[in-house]
Amino acid sequence: MTKRDFFRIIIKLFGLYALILAVFSYIPSNIGYVTFQFEVITLVWIFGASALVCLIYIFLILKTDKIIDLLKIDKGFDDDRIEFGNFDTEKIFSLSIIIIAGFLIIDYLPNFLQYTYLAFKKQVSSHGLNYLEEVSFGKTTDYFNWTIAGLNILIGIVLITNYDRIAKWLTRKETKSGDKS
Numbered sequence: 216m217t218k219r220d221f222f223r224i225i226i227k228l229f230g231l232y233a234l235i236l237a238v239f240s241y242i243p244s245n246i247g248y249v250t251f252q253f254e255v256i257t258l259v260w261i262f263g264a265s266a267l268v269c270l271i272y273i274f275l276i277l278k279t280d281k282i283i284d285l286l287k288i289d290k291g292f293d294d295d296r297i298e299f300g301n302f303d304t305e306k307i308f309s310l311s312i313i314i315i316a317g318f319l320i321i322d323y324l325p326n327f328l329q330y331t332y333l334a335f336k337k338q339v340s341s342h343g344l345n346y347l348e349e350v351s352f353g354k355t356t357d358y359f360n361w362t363i364a365g366l367n368i369l370i371g372i373v374l375i376t377n378y379d380r381i382a383k384w385l386t387r388k389e390t391k392s393g394d395k396s
Contacts, residue, residue: 230275233321237268291379308382319371323364330361
């Protein structure tokens with residue numbers, strides 16, 4: 216198996232996992248907003264954000280080669296083939312960093328979009344948040360969790376774009392000051 220084929224499989228699995236997570240977790244958890252107090256803007260936002268999230272994940276599934284080329288995740292390996300029997304420490308770290316970064320992005324993107332919506336609604340709505348949103352998220356916008364979600368997405372992007380350097384840094388050999396070898 217080539218490294219490009221391997222990363223295609225990984226990205227498609229991330230896309231499928233994230234699509235399932237969005238459809239079965241994000242959408243049902245936000246339908247409560249509409250059932251409690253019907254507002255057209257809330258309904259439009261929920262379906263718009265859900266459609267955007269689903270489109271991003273469908274893009275992950277259908278355009279994996281463009282993602283691999285953009286992030287250059289198939290670069291930095293010694294050879295073009297991946298032999299699972301010959302995985303060294305650096306390759307294992309590289310793969311682990313990519314998987315962790317993908318999970319960070321996938322897990323925190325829906326939360327970030329939800330907190331962005333709540334902050335936007337609180338700023339532009341003359342009524343502020345409705346009762347269900349106040350009970351669920353408090354009277355103030357949750358800037359702490361919004362920031363945490365944004366930072367986790369940013370950390371995931373940094374990890375994915377720099378996985379090779381991080382893996383080399385994690386596997387570097389410690390040299391003693393008196394050892395000149």
